[in-house]
Amino acid sequence: MNTKKFMARNVLLTTAIVSTLSFGFSSAASAETAGTSNWTIEDASKIERTDDTTAPYIEPDFEKMAPELHVWDTWPLREKDGSIAKVNGYYVIFSLTADSDLLPGKRHDVATIRYFYSKDGKSWELGGKAFDTKQAYGSRQWAGSAMIEDGKLNLFYTATGRKGEESVTYEQRLALATGDVEANGKGISFSNFDHSIILEPEGKYYQTEEQAEAGDIAYTFRDPWFFEDPKTGKDYILFEGNSAGTPSERTLDRAYIGSEDFQSSFDFVNEDFAKLFNGAIGIAEATNDSYTEFEAMEPLLEANYVNQELERPHIVTKGNQYYLFTNTHEHKFGPDLSAPDGLYGFSSDQLTSGYEPLNDSGLVLANPENHAYQAYSWMVLPNGKVISFYNFHDLDGKNIADLGGTSPEYQMSHFGGTLAPTLKIALQNDRTKVVNEQAPGKIK
Template identity: 60%
Template sequence: MKKVLMASVLAVTSVLPTTMLHAEPKSESPAAWSHQEASKIERDSSNTAPLIEKEEIEQMAPNHWVWDTWPLRNKDGSVAKVNGYKVIFALTAPDDVLPGKRHDIATIRYFYSKNGQDWKMGGEAFDPEQAYGSRQWAGSAMVEDGKIHLFYTATGRKGEDGITYEQRLALANGEMSVSKDGISFSDWSHDIILEPQGEYYQTEEQSEGGILYSFRDPWYFEDPKTGEEYITFEGNSAGHASEQTCQPRNIGDEQYQGSTEVSNEASAYNGNVGLAKLDSEDYTEWETLPPVLEADCVNQQLERPHFVMKGNQYYLFVDSHKFTFSPGIEGPDGLYGFTADSLYGNYEPLNESGLVVANPEDNPFQAYSWIVLPNGNVISFVNYIDLGDVSLKEVGAQPVDFQYEHFGGTLAPTLKLSIHKDETRIVNELQYGKVN
């Protein structure tokens, strides 16, 4: 898909010159992505990404796997350009590690480029020994007056006897320098800025060892309608897993409830999108707020949530896997989206079902970790290619050579997304790793 099919693209809205309005959580429950809505998920020509050809993949980082990636942005969400350089951050691991084990030793590295496509690896963003967590997972980064604020997920704890999956939200504040030799960072300080308390977001103990536990992926967002600053993140609805039930709003309207039998196992799925509001000038203190969206009884993981503004509309995007949908719902590995006219609005799924970008049916795991940029470009990484009948959960049981051979571990082709009101469409495929 090389031709532009539609000219309309996402655009960043400038800060409105009006009286500041405070976004307050609604007293009722957050917006729900219902079983009824998710049951409409279907691939078609508007949402299916072009096939990634294995022979066209080129590794961007010598001797390293690269996966979850995010650009350095300005406060308004636009991609930053510092003295002519664009910067991206990514989770990385040596490429002699089995792809499935890369998460256990992930470190954040940065890359820089003049044209937003030919990336030079600059090394580790900061010394991981000085950071929180036994390893650091995905987040976001914002530059302000030469200072960088890098939000990340602190996973596990240093000195732990074995790999654990405790997750806390952390912040690294540092200095950014630009020279003829490129980009460098220094003078980092680290703080834990948010931990689950069990009121709005499930603690690891409350999860009772369930399907998958999440409290991660902090994404900085300045609300142009109010000027207030937030981080959004992936979580699970609070409460002990064994006590959670499906509520009518999680299922659908009365007719759907009466005609559809929802599996008893669905109550174990409780992904949500969380929010916290800035409460200090140095970005180290945040007020935990209720979630803006829940997928109880629908999906366990709403990964890498992020907002994009177009006009007065809020667009909330998340990533999810096929295997994290509850029984009875067939959703592909893909990018999903929702829209509302206020931050705590009643988010409605884009394209009726929520599906925005899907991997093609004959290569269902080719890409993952999509991020929508303000201009409508969508970046992701090459995941597993040409698995045949092997599912994502079965990859780890395959021969070692098979696992290495079929993993991409580099940035995927960038997609161009058009959005109009509550509908989206893939309109073009750009170069591998293009960020602008």
């Protein structure tokens, strides 16, 4: 749809420019050197909660934004340049959802992307399913990102499993749904979608499912996040993946451990087990203007021997710096490390190389020690706000791994399933700090 037709349908597209983490690059493109960065054992061994990196406790007297639904991974509708979009006066967020009468641990097997809209960017009204799931790829759809351009919605998602599969499978492919936007005084809706598979793992840079099944812990290829590089104007997707190859093909690069001084005093607890931790943050460049074809590039970051899953990667920019963020769980760290569920981050003055951990270790945000699972799936917005969802709370000292042995009633009563309070972080050079807590789901 061209812009004139879009305007004729009473859809006014404006950009809410919100900026403590603003795009501030010089218009001149700078030369880049590609090269995968390592999150090392030495880096991750420095992880510890501090006042600057610990979120406040979330009181359990909360109201669910949609009582009939579990709501978890959430992302806002953005402009192509990454700023938060406002369409005919509405902000929009997309979330993974499932019926609230389902056990929380089963929600991933039936996940559906729904959307909410709001005039003020914090009071959300349920719009419905983002698209007809019968037309989408996968037996269910997992998290991604959303961008509006020339009146078209570009909703990137993870196509998980296959239509018609006899039992639940975990194949993951990156997909795009492109549709029309309808907005009026009563709300906002989307229609006329075309779906495309835009990228699958190729086995050279990113592990295929077949390679993972040769002895690895798990397999990931998900969470497509659109990014327009403000230095060059080129378009990319970031995603979660794993370093390519099978465990038997994997060899230790001493650089995975850290500096030479650290290497000299380090001994693996179990090197054979540690090699199964091969998380990576991937990147691919768009090769057409419709965002249906991408070419995989070397990973931005690998966590070999350190961490197995680097979820929902995304970038914000400030000054001349790229700030790369990702989420992971405590049980995804290798046997030589102990670290919390948290938001982790890295910075570089180049998009494709040179990333160093924020706060020395990478930890940007963790739950309080006594409420270690209260929130998850943090996403940093261009204005420094951080959204997440209210996960498992007040577990009476239980580890999250113990929940499977508790009653269904216990699991249901201790799962939040709604947006958590928004946090605001300050970001200065390679340091971060939690500044304050705001209303749940507040993005404005």
